[in-house]
Amino acid sequence: MNRVLKYAWYQLIVIIIATLFAAVTLLIAALYFRGKEFSAIIPFCLFVFVHLYRVFFPLKEGQIAFDERDIQIKNRATLISFTIFWYAFILICIIPILAIGNGSIHVMYLGGALLGCAISFRIVWSIAVIIQYGWGGQRWRRII
16 A cells, blocks of 8 residues: 555544544543633644654665655646645635624634644545545546
8 A cells, every 4th residue: 555545544634633632632621621621722732643643654775665656646636635725714714704794703703724634625625635546546537
């Protein structure tokens, strides 16, 4: 398995586990610790493991990290991810205006919206890389 494909699988698994952990932790905190001091950032600490890929899977001596095909796949996946990211971000910014109107939005909503878009960016990037390697790149080019 290619190094970029390994990273995509690793990133997808870590993000899914970290998201589930954060959701369960925030649900427990909301139900059982209502009114207590709790930082909502703490459950998202597992997202740090996405950046520890090089520690867990070091590049071996003489091993090539990626070639031209890998660069093309990463660039297409990044383009797709940014497109999805911006559409999601614009929708997240417009929906409260349409729903609330001339009201006010709590500041924590903005941070959560940006975090949700960033998580979706990483998930879409991983899935795009996995699909491109699985399809051999030919069918993917016809879709784009």
